[in-house]
Amino acid sequence: MSELVLSSxxxxxxxxxxxRAWIVAWWAGGRLLVLATAAVMHFxxxxxxxxxxxxxxxxxxxxxxxxxxxxxxxxxxxLLEPGRQSDPAFFPLYPLLLRAGHALxxxxxxxxxxxxxxxxxxxxxxxxxxxxxxLGAHLARRATVYLAVFPLGFVFxxxxxxxxxxxxxxxxxxxxxxxxxxxxxxxxxxxxxARPEILFVTLPLLPLALSERGAKERGLAFGAVLAPVAxxxxxxxxxxxxxxxxxxxxxxxxxxxxxxxxxxxxxxxERLPKAVEGNAWVIRDVVFFVLYLVLLYAAHRMGAPPLWxxxxxxxxxxxxxxxxxxxIGRFGLLAPAVFWGLASLGASRRTDTIIRSLSAxxxxxxxxxxxxxxx
Amino acid sequence: xxxVAIAGLxxxxxxxxxxxxxxxxxxxxxxxxxxxxxxxxxxMRFRLTSSSVQIGGRVLRGRxxxxxxxxxxxxxxxxxxxxxxxxxxxxxVRPRLTAAALTALELAGCTDVLGPRVASYAVGNTxxxxxxxxxxxxxxxxxLHRLTLFVSPRTDRPLGVQLDxxxxxxxxxxxxxxxxxRLETGA
Numbered sequence: 001m002s003e004l005v006l007s008s009x010x011x012x013x014x015x016x017x018x019x020r021a022w023i024v025a026w027w028a029g030g031r032l033l034v035l036a037t038a039a040v041m042h043f044x045x046x047x048x049x050x051x052x053x054x055x056x057x058x059x060x061x062x063x064x065x066x067x068x069x070x071x072x073x074x075x076x077x078x079l080l081e082p083g084r085q086s087d088p089a090f091f092p093l094y095p096l097l098l099r100a101g102h103a104l105x106x107x108x109x110x111x112x113x114x115x116x117x118x119x120x121x122x123x124x125x126x127x128x129x130x131x132x133x134x135l136g137a138h139l140a141r142r143a144t145v146y147l148a149v150f151p152l153g154f155v156f157x158x159x160x161x162x163x164x165x166x167x168x169x170x171x172x173x174x175x176x177x178x179x180x181x182x183x184x185x186x187x188x189x190x191x192x193x194a195r196p197e198i199l200f201v202t203l204p205l206l207p208l209a210l211s212e213r214g215a216k217e218r219g220l221a222f223g224a225v226l227a228p229v230a231x232x233x234x235x236x237x238x239x240x241x242x243x244x245x246x247x248x249x250x251x252x253x254x255x256x257x258x259x260x261x262x263x264x265x266x267x268x269x270e271r272l273p274k275a276v277e278g279n280a281w282v283i284r285d286v287v288f289f290v291l292y293l294v295l296l297y298a299a300h301r302m303g304a305p306p307l308w309x310x311x312x313x314x315x316x317x318x319x320x321x322x323x324x325x326x327x328i329g330r331f332g333l334l335a336p337a338v339f340w341g342l343a344s345l346g347a348s349r350r351t352d353t354i355i356r357s358l359s360a361x362x363x364x365x366x367x368x369x370x371x372x373x374x375x
Numbered sequence: 376x377x378x379v380a381i382a383g384l385x386x387x388x389x390x391x392x393x394x395x396x397x398x399x400x401x402x403x404x405x406x407x408x409x410x411x412x413x414x415x416x417x418x419m420r421f422r423l424t425s426s427s428v429q430i431g432g433r434v435l436r437g438r439x440x441x442x443x444x445x446x447x448x449x450x451x452x453x454x455x456x457x458x459x460x461x462x463x464x465x466x467x468v469r470p471r472l473t474a475a476a477l478t479a480l481e482l483a484g485c486t487d488v489l490g491p492r493v494a495s496y497a498v499g500n501t502x503x504x505x506x507x508x509x510x511x512x513x514x515x516x517x518x519l520h521r522l523t524l525f526v527s528p529r530t531d532r533p534l535g536v537q538l539d540x541x542x543x544x545x546x547x548x549x550x551x552x553x554x555x556x557r558l559e560t561g562a
Contacts, residue, residue, distance in 0.1 A: 079497065087498070
């Protein structure tokens with residue numbers, strides 16, 4: 001009898017995997033574009049603009065930018081240098097995983113690339129399941145395909161925690177929808193230790209928590225909603241004990257010109273001409289900032305859950321209150337509603353083909369630009 | 376009430392587990408790196424250093440100042456000036472700076488030259504530390520590639536520099552407005 005149950009469960013799992021094989025195919029296709037471009041850039045890209053660590057590995061380009069900081073935390077631990085750019089600005093989960101990978105006998109860069117790319121496959125699967133649950137299978141498929149080849153999605157293959165966080169966002173929401181609140185708390189807390197954006201994902205979970213009837217269930221649900229704040233508290237506690245400054249991560253961010261003020265957005269706009277003068281690539285972030293707002297509006301018009309659209313808007317707009325548009329293009333990747341909006345625009349076959357083709361071309365171009373930019 | 380207790384318990388468990396994970400899983404920065412960061416902080420808090428170097432049995436004194444100067448073009452320029460007891464002057468008005476001038480400025484403990492260098496090295500490198508003595512006082516030697524910075528073991532305040540086989544003692548000095556005016560005009 002138990003053998004029969006096991007075999008029928010195995011068949012069901014096999015059927016589920018077969019149905020989702022297209023996710024693996026799009027993941028593989030998108031990642032192949034990024035990895036192959038990185039390898040080509042290794043041989044043909046600018047040597048002078050890359051560091052020694054980046055040049056010494058075929059895919060070293062994908063360990064550039066903030067990847068260097070995550071590696072420094074993994075190897076040396078946190079060290080706050082007041083008034084200078086230092087590593088407490090980078091959250092601890094990704095360096096912890098890099099150390100775990102390194103303990104298995106692989107290099108930090110290789111560990112980072114494996115973690116990011118595998119986590120991105122999991123993120124695509126979780127994102128598709130969440131979107132299917134909220135908006136139906138057709139839109140879920142389109143949104144997942146667009147996410148797999150999104151132009152700035154090269155970041156999901158870099159030594160960055162973005163793929164882990166996106167995965168955590170989608171899994172937290174799925175667990176909450178299925179009323180598995182302890183799992184939701186665990187995943188949300190882990191995600192927050194990778195990047196703080198997951199704090200805002202608790203917003204769409206609030207109505208679900210409020211709809212719980214029993215005291216125990218409600219307590220667990222609110223525990224899950226509070227988990228990201230608690231995880232952030234654990235990071236502050238750690239920094240307080242180790243560095244004597246619980247807010248070391250915000251103090252370190254100031255050296256990157258980030259300081260949150262109520263008029264930060266105005267400051268960001270005012271400073272824009274000077275920022276462009278210093279680093280013209282900031283235009284890329286401004287373009288994506290506007291694009292994300294348009295896509296969030298499209299998601300709203302299409303009928304996406306309003307709290308998810310609001311959470312997306314916070315993820316996109318809030319960083320500008322630090323007085324800078326820098327890296328908004330990357331931050332917006334963590335707003336699922338952006339991709340729902342894009343999927344709503346690709347309803348016709350023609351637009352769908354245009355979005356897929358253009359995204360793939362821009363994904364390659366965006367990967368090419370990595371060694372030319374010093375963020 | 377039970378709801379609040381359970382939610383609080385989940386949050387407390389999250390804080391404890393998160394802190395435990397970071398404490399166990401992340402390395403602590405080496406003592407040498409921490410000392411280097413504090414030494415860099417000391418350096419960058421000052422604009423004036425007095426130094427002395429033993430060269431060929433003679434003591435050469437120097438005074439290094441970081442600020443604005445009257446340039447030859449007549450315009451104000453920001454940089455570092457090292458005045459040596461033998462009448463020579465070394466100027467760091469970037470981007471032009473020779474290797475010999477850089478060595479002199481670092482050996483003299485010029486704060487705006489040495490501070491950023493120490494701070495940069497402390498990030499991403501393992502900084503070695505050993506006990507030693509400077510002017511018959513206990514000190515810590517912070518090894519930064521080919522340069523060694525001597526600091527107080529209690530406060531990490533810089534006491535001296537060793538570079539290219541030469542060794543200096545340095546004293547960080549507070550700037551007074553009148554002294555700043557005198558130095559800026561080259562009087």
